[in-house]
Amino acid sequence: SRINGIEIFFRGDGRDYQNLANNLIHHQTFAITAQPPYLPTNFRTPIYPFWLFFIYLIFKSFTPAIFIGAAVFALSAPLVYLIGKQIFSEKIAFISALIFAVEPWALFQSGFLAAEQIFLPIFLLSIYLFCLYLKYGKIQHLYLASAILGVATLTRPVALFFIAILAFLAFISELKISFWRSLKISTLTFLLFIAVLSPWLIRNKFVLNTWQFS
Numbered sequence: 755s756r757i758n759g760i761e762i763f764f765r766g767d768g769r770d771y772q773n774l775a776n777n778l779i780h781h782q783t784f785a786i787t788a789q790p791p792y793l794p795t796n797f798r799t800p801i802y803p804f805w806l807f808f809i810y811l812i813f814k815s816f817t818p819a820i821f822i823g824a825a826v827f828a829l830s831a832p833l834v835y836l837i838g839k840q841i842f843s844e845k846i847a848f849i850s851a852l853i854f855a856v857e858p859w860a861l862f863q864s865g866f867l868a869a870e871q872i873f874l875p876i877f878l879l880s881i882y883l884f885c886l887y888l889k890y891g892k893i894q895h896l897y898l899a900s901a902i903l904g905v906a907t908l909t910r911p912v913a914l915f916f917i918a919i920l921a922f923l924a925f926i927s928e929l930k931i932s933f934w935r936s937l938k939i940s941t942l943t944f945l946l947f948i949a950v951l952s953p954w955l956i957r958n959k960f961v962l963n964t965w966q967f968s
Contacts, residue, residue, distance in 0.1 A: 924940045
């Protein structure tokens with residue numbers, strides 16, 4: 755920032771997210787353009803623009819989002835440790851978290867206005883809860899993992915297809931008890947995920963006349 759000014763953290767995707775948040779604040783529309791007409795869009799998913807929207811309402815500036823987002827992103831490292839601890843030894847879990855914490859590109863990007871700031875810890879939280887389900891067999895962990903994965907998908911659409919992995923592994927895991935139980939639980943896992951996405955999907959249908967997610 756000393757070389758390029760603080761604007762370096764608002765480049766690229768940050769401009770789109772700023773425009774979305776500004777249009778939510780000033781024009782009450784989910785539009786990506788900086789100039790009129792402010793046409794509704796589904797190009798970006800809604801969680802991160804609303805995150806910036808609330809930060810702006812509190813601080814009257816997007817600059818705090820750089821530091822708040824970096825702090826939230828930093829939660830990814832302990833989540834990597836917790837996930838690793840469920841699967842491997844504590845030593846491997848600690849080394850994994852340490853490698854993640856000092857990875858140069860992640861450190862560099864963590865302050866940029868981009869959905870990854872909050873996406874990665876949300877996504878990793880979902881994976882951690884799913885690991886708890888696989889280890890202890892508590893259905894509550896599975897359903898919570900599915901719901902949080904839905905939130906992650908509304909932050910970055912790249913997570914959309916992971917629900918297929920969760921539902922399939924849940925089906926395999928419960929198959930040892932009974933086929934119908936495994937079918938019911940995997941179906942409920944998928945439906946809960948869809949329920950989290952449904953407000954956005956319905957909005958896209960009514961506003962843009964499409965079920966397209968993004």
